[in-house]
Amino acid sequence: MSKHFAGAAIRTLRRGHNLTQQDMARRLNLSTSYLNQLENDQRPLTVTVLMSLSTNFDVDPAFFSPDRHARTVSELRDAFPTVPDQQLADLTARYPDLVTQVLDLAERSPSGREKGPYSLVRDFFYEAHNYIDSLDRLGEELASRLGEPQLRVTRLATALDLDLGVSVRFRKITSGPRRIFHPETRELHLRTGLSEAQLTFELSLQYGLLAHSELFNELSSPLPTEESRGIAHLALAQYFAAAVVMPYEVILSTAESTRYDIDRLADHFGTGFETTCHRLSTLQRPGARGVPFFFVRTDRAGNISKRQSATGFHFSRTGGSCPLWVIHRAFETPGRVTRQVASMPDNRNYLWIARTVQDQLRGFGQPRKEFAVGLGCDLDQAERLIYANGLDLSPGSATPIGPGCRACSRQHCPQRAFPQAGKKVLVNLDATVDESYATY
Incomplete structure (x- = not known):
């Protein structure tokens, strides 16, 4: 078994708890010199020390895995496409603060514009592993107070009235927004045709926006711009609402008992396929974790409009996505789940499922929203999913995909649309070849 060094992760954890090496060593029942050697990668991380770190600091063992840097390595690859992944991984592990600054600079446009607000919010949720404990527990607590799902609509309307002085008017809107709140009259209008969920x-x-506004402001305060804080405020309220519709312990136990059968879960909670997938990607409560999923949503043009991850999946931010990825094939079989065992250039392997989703029709001649939703996990988690049934899960059977053509190092790919950035294109005047954009 290869030795695993985790000095940067241990140092990050210690500094995050404002501990000296002596303080941390005492909590772990280690000598200070041994901890110093661990932090400086002079000693490998043992299973005993790993379990002690996880227990004493309530942190997932995956925090110390080299895979946790996968997304950062992918982003560095965008900026430095010809540098080997191992060198990028070493840089990330040893100098995480420096790498953060490098990525911030790399993501700016030539005009020097800062990172966009949606990117900031996406990173905010990524750093939280797509799980906000305080909101999840508040949503679960409210759901418990409301009782059985069939009673929640009526009791929520009553709670808005009694707790917050808001009168709910059902079916006041026939088109447009699902929800409109009128602060001056304290009336909430809801669109006709909405399901119970x-x-x-x-x-x-709406309850969260009014009752927990201060908490949303506090949670979003680290974001650097007013615009990003506003987007995060709404996203946190939506997270809270999803926790009421699908309370944590209930959805986790139901997901485990059905082996994460999304259609059965959607039927149980009365939710849509996309909403259910999104909620599954948030089940990372310490001590009661679900499968760590990656969740994406894309349109036919390949634009990724939603991207959440409970772990370190690494598609390029700037170079598009791989045309061999199963999420693009989902449009070929509308409404049916498509599966794929996929391998990235760094030999990490995944199980992906994807399916199209459509918004309901709004009237003749009006365009209908259509997306493909994808849910993926590391291949070592695949047996927990019903979608692994009948699939060859061996890495050798995996479809080779990449992080987008400009960042992908794969040679001889039949779908390559652009040469790898930073490489020179090989032009052969003496032969006609099928391969496009050969590089050296």
Whole structure:
């Protein structure tokens, strides 16, 4: 078994708790010199020390895995496409603060514009592993108070009235937004045609916005711009509402008992396929974790409009996505789940599923929203999913995909649309070849 060094992760954990090496060594029952050697990668991380770190600091053992840097390595690859991944991984592990500054500079446009607000919010949730404990527990607590799902709509309307002085008017809107709140009259208008789960979500969203606004402000305060804080405020309210519709312990136990069968879960909670997938990607409560999923949503043009991850999946931010990825094939079989065992250039392997979702029709001649939703996990988690049934899960059977053509190092790819950035294109005047954009 290869030795695993985790000095940077241990040092980050210690500094995050404002501990000296002596303080941390005492909590771990280690000598200070031994901890110093661990932090400086002079000693490998043993299983005994790993379990002691996880127990004493309530941190997932995956925090010390080299895989946790996968996304950062992918982003560095965008900026330095010809540098070997191992060198990028070493740089990330040893100098995480420096790497953060390098990526911030690399993501700016030539005009020097800062990172966009949605990128900031996406990174905010990524750093939280897509799990906000305080909000999840508040949502679960409210759901418990409301009782059975069929009673929640009526009781939420009553709670808005009694707790917050808001009168709910159902079916006041026939088109447009699902929810409109009128602060001057303290009236909440809801659109006709919403399902029970959708009504619960919108009512919970409004309840959260009014009852927990200070908490949302506090949680989003680290974001650097007013615009990003506003986007995060709404996203946190939506997170709270999802926790009311699908309370943590209930959805986790139901997911485990059904082996994460999304259609059965959606039927159980009355939710849509996309909403259910999104909620599954948040089940990372310490001591009661679900499968760590990656969640994405894309349109036919390949634009990724949602991207959440409970772990370190690493698609390029700037170079598009791989045309061999299963999420693009989902449009070929509308409404059906498509599966794929996929391998990235760094030999990490995944199980992905994807399916199209459509918004309901709004009237003749009006465009209908259509997306493909993807849910993926590391291959070593695949047996927990019903979607692994009948698949060859061996790495040798995996479809080779990449992080987008400009960042992908794969040679001889039949779908390559652009040469790898930083490489010179090889032009052969003496032969006609099938391979496009050969590089050296």
